[in-house]
Amino acid sequence: MCGIVGAVSTANVVPVLVQGLQRLEYRGYDSCGVAVIQDGALRRSRSTARVAELREHIEQDDVQGLIGIAHTRWATHGAPAVANAHPHFSGDKIALVHNGIIENYEELRTELKAKGYVFESQTDTEVIAHLVHHLYDGDLFEAVQQTTRRLKGAYAIAVFCRDEPQRVVGAREGSPLILGLGGxxxxxxxxxxxxxxALAGVTDQIVYLEDGDVVDVQLGKHWIVARDASGEFRPVERAVRTVHAHSGAAELGPYRHYMQKEIFEQPRAIADTLEGVESITPELFGDGAYRIFKDVDRVLILACGTSYYSGSAAKYWLESIAKIPTSVEIASEYRYRDSVPDPKTLVVTISQSGETADTLAALKHARSLGMTHTLTICNVATSAMVRECELAYITRAGVEVGVASTKAFTTQLAGLFLLTLALAQVRGLLSEADEAAHLKAMRHLPSALQAVLALEPQVVAWAEAFARKENALFLGRGLHYPIALEGALKLKEISYIHAEAYPAGELKHGPLALVTAEMPVVTVAPHDALLEKLKSNMQEVRARGGQLYVFADADSRIESSEGVHVIRMPEHYGALSPILHVVPLQLLAYHTACARGTDVDKPRNLAKSVTVE
Structure with missing residues (x-):
């Protein structure tokens, strides 16, 4: 939910920067800041309060300039602090803001410390600022290009240099950044x-930058270069789009539907959700989390719809990694049945909006039974769910317009995996080596997701066949059974094709009776301990003439043949595999719905936020 605004002008840019931050407040944040060049020197104002208070500080301190950058940030590790707020400085020369997460920041931090750089924050962002400073040799545009060659992960950055007072340079990889032309x-x-x-009312001429782009922004002119396959930067032209203030196009950008846009925002959303997570600690979930986690010996997850499936996946993690008994309840059912309360239960609610009526009611019911230890995984920091729970992890998916949830689901999984690791740590089950390995895998997720999204053309070909069907089965085993459930839900929601999901081992206990050549069977096939069992289940489908559509890991040794269609995933991802495997299922539902001509973003009978019971 971080936001970036930058400007170069012949007039004071601070009002535009602050207005931009206010327009981005919907994302949620706990710190904000502005930096400018004023009287030949860097000046900044940062705050852990709201943008309105930041504006007051700026006015009191008379901060103004013809060039500037601004940022809103949601901290996910420890207490928010001014020292961690953006913009970050390197010496008295470089100012920088950043969205995303840098996977190799520890390596770069060690290298830069050895060169004499002093770090004043706990962020990965400060590494970028110092690296730009180290590589700067009179040309900021060139220094940023060199810097991006060293970065691994996802980022959008805006940076300026005191020595070039009419120039802001931006770069993006896996995190959105746009150029606005004032004319x-x-x-x-x-x-x-x-x-x-952020630029509504300022300009309607927008250039959507692409991954690998570096942009040089000056008065009345700009240049864009893009990194090619060989790693070299070449000049490129990007289309200028007219985006009317407050129109839907202001958010839709180059995509056909919001759902498609949100599917492709998932690398950025995951990077934002993990921003600032430098180590596994209960305090990721709020003050007092350690005490609460020490006092619980089981977990109860309450959720609805897609959020219920993310909780169902988390049950596998919590019981296998944290060794804590976990139950997952559909919120709308939980409050209306007799259950056995246990005060040593951690009640976890999951909600994109934080306003889901059934989940709020279930939470209150659990509390009324004496289960007072509560935590929410939620996408809206100001929501009722966050206010009602003792602890919270705010996912940072940003605004999700499409009714069929995509990026909210994958960021929920990321938050739930962090919860699993934190509980495992408190219970003495997470070694330093395991923690390092899990964090490394999580930092790589944005890049891994980009590789999965590159499979879209293959999924489109499948969608043409699915569009002519009226029924489909989805199969998964173990940790991936909830992913099969989510895939079936997506297809139902937006294409109106009847779809059901089953644990693959349940086929012969009933669903196999439905299998014919007209029944496509989608199979989630990671290379895990259940792969050989799953292959046997697939043979049961083929023996009945069923058509298999398999999302298989590269090393699963499942080959395409008559009646067996295979799309290979780029890599096996272990415990985090569900976050990758759900993405092609989202794409399959989306493109099938497009082929059938349905209203993808607003499917019939459904609403984005269910605020009535």
């Missing part, structure tokens, strides 16, 4: 932002 009417002013909404 002659604005005196040649140009802008950068993470979301076109």
């Amino acid at each position: 002659a009417a604005a005196g040649g002013a140009n802008y950068l932002a993470s979301d076109a909404m």
Whole structure:
């Protein structure tokens, strides 16, 4: 939910920067800041309060300038602090803001410390600022290009240098960044932002930058270069789009539907959700989390719809990694049945909006039974769910417009995996080596997701066949059974094809009676301990003439043949595999719905946030 705004102008840019931050407040944040060049020196104002208070500080301190950058940030590790707020400085020369997560920041931090750089924050962002400073040799544009060659992970950055007072440079990889063109009417002013909404009312001329782009923003002119397959930067042209203020296009950008946009935002959403997670600690979930985690010996997850399936996946993690008994309840059912309460239970609610009526009611019911240890995984920091629970982990998926949830689901899984690791640590089950391995895998998720999204053309071909069907089965085993459930739900929601999901071992206990050549059977096939069992289940389908559509890991030794269609996933991802395997299922539902001509973003009879019981 971080936000970036940057500007170069012939007039004071601070009002535009602050207004942009206010337009991005919907994302949620706990710190904000602005930096400018004023009287030949870097100046900044940062705050852990709201943007309105930041504006007051700026006015009191008379901060102004013709060039500047601004940022809103949601901290996910420890207490928010001014020292961790953006913009970050390197010496008295470089100012930088950043969205995303840098996977190799520890390696770079060690290298830069050895060169004499002093770090004043706990963020990975400060590494980028110092690296730009180290590589700067009179040309900021060139220094940023060199810097991006060293970065691994996802990022959108905006940076300026005291020695080049009419130049802001931006770069993106896996995290959105746009260029706004002010034109002659604005005196040649140009802008950068993470979301076109930030520039609503300032300019309607928007350039959507692509992964690998580096942009040089100056008065009345700009240059864009893109990194090619060989790693070299080449000049490129990007289309200028007219985006009317407050129109849907301001958020939709180059995508056909919001759902498609949100599917492709998942690398950025995961990176944002994990921003600042440098180690596994209960305090990721709020003050007092350690005491609460020590006092619980079981977990109860309450959720609805897609959030219920994320909780169902988390049950496998919690019981296998943290060794804590876990039950998952559909919130709308839980409050209406007799259950056996246990005060040593951690009640976990999951909700995108934080306003889901059934889940709120179930939470209150659990508390009324004496289960007072509560935690929510939620996408809206100001929601009722966050206010009602003792602890919270705020996912940072950003605004999700499409009714069929995509990026909210994968960020929920990321938050739940962190919860699993934190509980395992408190219970003495997470070694330092295991923690390091899990964190490394999580930091790589944005890059791994980008590779999965590259499978879209293959999924489109399958969708053409699915669009002519009226029924489908989805199969998964173990940890991936909830992913099969989610895949079936997505297809139902937006294509109106009847779809059901089963544990693959249950086929012969009933569902196999439905299998014919007209029944496509989607199979989630990671290379895990259940793979050989799953292959046997697949043979049961083929023996009845069923058509198999298999999402298989590269090393699963499942080959395409008559009646067996295979799309290979780029890599096996162990415990985090569900986060990758759900993405092609989202794409399959999306493209099938497009082929059938349904209203993808607003499917019939459904609403985004269910606030009535």
